[in-house]
Amino acid sequence: MNARSLILVTVDCLRADHVGFLGYSRPTTPFLDSLAKESIVFSNAIVAGAPTYFSFPAILASRYPLALGRDVFGIAPGESTLATELQAAGYTTGAFIAGNPYLTARFGYDQGFDEFHDFLSTVADEEAPAPSNGISSRLNRRLHALARQTPLTAAAYEELYFRYCQRRVARENVPLDTLRRYPAAHVVVDQASSWLANVGDRPFFLWIHLMDPHHPYYPPEEALAELSPQTTPQRARFLNSFWNRENVSIRRLRRYRDEVVSLYDAGIYWADRQISRLVSTLKQLDRWKDSVFALTADHGEEFLEHGTRYHNPGNMNEGLIRVPLLVRFPASSGNVHKTPFSHIDLAPTLLLALKVSPSAKFRGRPYSSSLDASNVDVPVTAESTECTNPIEPQKWLSSRVICIRGPRYKLTLRLDTGEGTWLDLDTPEAIRPLPENVPKTIRRRFLERALQHVVESRRLDDAESRLRAKLREIRIQLLRAPSQVTQHTAPPPAPNPVKTPQ
Amino acid sequence: MTLQARSIHLPEALCADAERQFGSRFESIEALVTFVLQELTRADAARLDESEEKMLEHRLRELGYL
Numbered sequence: 001m002n003a004r005s006l007i008l009v010t011v012d013c014l015r016a017d018h019v020g021f022l023g024y025s026r027p028t029t030p031f032l033d034s035l036a037k038e039s040i041v042f043s044n045a046i047v048a049g050a051p052t053y054f055s056f057p058a059i060l061a062s063r064y065p066l067a068l069g070r071d072v073f074g075i076a077p078g079e080s081t082l083a084t085e086l087q088a089a090g091y092t093t094g095a096f097i098a099g100n101p102y103l104t105a106r107f108g109y110d111q112g113f114d115e116f117h118d119f120l121s122t123v124a125d126e127e128a129p130a131p132s133n134g135i136s137s138r139l140n141r142r143l144h145a146l147a148r149q150t151p152l153t154a155a156a157y158e159e160l161y162f163r164y165c166q167r168r169v170a171r172e173n174v175p176l177d178t179l180r181r182y183p184a185a186h187v188v189v190d191q192a193s194s195w196l197a198n199v200g201d202r203p204f205f206l207w208i209h210l211m212d213p214h215h216p217y218y219p220p221e222e223a224l225a226e227l228s229p230q231t232t233p234q235r236a237r238f239l240n241s242f243w244n245r246e247n248v249s250i251r252r253l254r255r256y257r258d259e260v261v262s263l264y265d266a267g268i269y270w271a272d273r274q275i276s277r278l279v280s281t282l283k284q285l286d287r288w289k290d291s292v293f294a295l296t297a298d299h300g301e302e303f304l305e306h307g308t309r310y311h312n313p314g315n316m317n318e319g320l321i322r323v324p325l326l327v328r329f330p331a332s333s334g335n336v337h338k339t340p341f342s343h344i345d346l347a348p349t350l351l352l353a354l355k356v357s358p359s360a361k362f363r364g365r366p367y368s369s370s371l372d373a374s375n376v377d378v379p380v381t382a383e384s385t386e387c388t389n390p391i392e393p394q395k396w397l398s399s400r401v402i403c404i405r406g407p408r409y410k411l412t413l414r415l416d417t418g419e420g421t422w423l424d425l426d427t428p429e430a431i432r433p434l435p436e437n438v439p440k441t442i443r444r445r446f447l448e449r450a451l452q453h454v455v456e457s458r459r460l461d462d463a464e465s466r467l468r469a470k471l472r473e474i475r476i477q478l479l480r481a482p483s484q485v486t487q488h489t490a491p492p493p494a495p496n497p498v499k500t501p502q
Numbered sequence: 503m504t505l506q507a508r509s510i511h512l513p514e515a516l517c518a519d520a521e522r523q524f525g526s527r528f529e530s531i532e533a534l535v536t537f538v539l540q541e542l543t544r545a546d547a548a549r550l551d552e553s554e555e556k557m558l559e560h561r562l563r564e565l566g567y568l
């Protein structure tokens with residue numbers, strides 16, 4: 001039998017409860033819904049970290065995000081991943097990443113890939129215009145400075161300025177495509193399809209990362225027409241601008257929530273359409289029947305369920321940590337796995353399906369249906385810190401947030417304050433706190449699990465990976481910011497050095 | 503008080519390469535190596551891990567579980 005190939009599609013910001021095969025009422029994923037019938041659907045798939053830079057070490061390297069230290073991001077040089085393992089096993093490997101700056105060679109994600117395209121050169125410029133020194137801009141800055149003297153005048157200024165900007169841009173007829181910050185799915189799938197056409201008969205590993213549901217929410221107009229036909233491009237632009245405002249009340253944001261969600265759903269719809277096109281290409285190349293196909297997301301997205309938007313680090317709400325996951329094995333029938341499944345276990349599961357032994361460094365275990373019954377009550381763990389940008393070293397050393405997520409109960413702990421939130425997931429929106437009559441054994445087990453995770457998460461055998469990752473980071477810093485390092489100087493040589501090396 | 507120092511030997515070609523790449527940022531190879539070792543031996547992240555572990559142990563003890 002020919003070696004099986006692997007296609008891994010990850011979709012940024014894709015919520016589990018916004019795909020049809022997990023119960024969403026809108027037609028966002030018609031193709032994936034049909035594929036789910038012949039796949040194993042993990043209805044309780046939980047990320048090991050969120051957002052993207054905390055999630056992907058688990059997906060690709062079966063490692064918790066803080067295992068190498070909270071001052072290390074990405075994949076360490078030489079670290080075992082799905083790509084390196086498969087490349088070593090003779091696979092041709094290709095990755096097509098839709099312009100996410102955290103999934104780049106800078107963070108080690110190119111390791112193990114023969115072809116790696118991050119589309120960063122095609123990312124659109126920032127929407128905000130460059131600052132100008134014209135008369136109106138100077139006047140504006142002066143007004144802004146004056147307005148900031150009281151909260152009331154600051155709020156009034158901000159509101160008036162927002163309305164003024166919206167009136168100006170409403171006159172512009174800018175296509176949505178130019179406002180998008182990331183290449184849409186069809187661009188990525190086109191490139192991946194060209195690569196597939198040249199793979200020949202060799203087994204391959206293809207990783208595609210799509211950004212269509214990611215904010216700002218500018219889906220292709222074709223998708224908008226399908227999911228939100230009443231939304232014009234101008235309206236989409238206004239909605240994104242308003243949704244992105246700071247210092248606006250939740251009450252005011254809620255007025256636009258449903259329309260913003262429609263934009264988000266249209267992005268999902270477009271991704272689904274392009275995934276369908278990718279599978280059609282695989283069928284035309286006669287590579288589908290022998291391929292394992294997996295789809296998941298790095299995290300979800302929030303739309304005010306808990307008063308928050310987007311996908312901020314340190315946030316372990318269900319809308320963020322529960323993601324879709326389906327795995328289609330060749331010639332298999334559909335099934336649903338309901339117990340919590342961690343992304344830590346995804347890479348070992350996929351490698352076993354390809355009959356490639358997972359690296360001994362992987363922390364996770366391969367999924368087996370025989371484990372399903374015995375693992376009914378085993379919670380999974382997710383962690384992150386409150387680092388908002390791994391590119392900025394001054395943001396690295398922030399406190400850890402850990403989530404122990406069982407099939408019914410969930411504990412989220414902030415490890416700086418010790419503040420814990422217990423939730424009963426059987427209630428709608430999973431917002432109601434844990435009832436007092438829940439046995440102490442549950443509380444104890446979850447806390448013990450949290451302690452075990454913190455104690456075990458950094459193993460001695462990770463020391464070399466940590467060292468390599470730190471050296472990479474130092475090199476990047478040295479090449480980027482000379483002003484940051486001039487304070488570090490060598491001690492003056494002692495007249496009689498105390499020690500010499502043996 | 504004199505700062506204690508240790509002498510080490512490094513390949514000349516390696517030092518020349520490092521000076522070429524980073525010479526404008528450091529007054530000497532010693533300064534560069536000192537900087538790298540300082541960065542590698544920083545214990546802030548490990549200290550945070552330890553304090554979190556202690557916090558969890560304390561919480562379990564408070565609840566009578568440890």
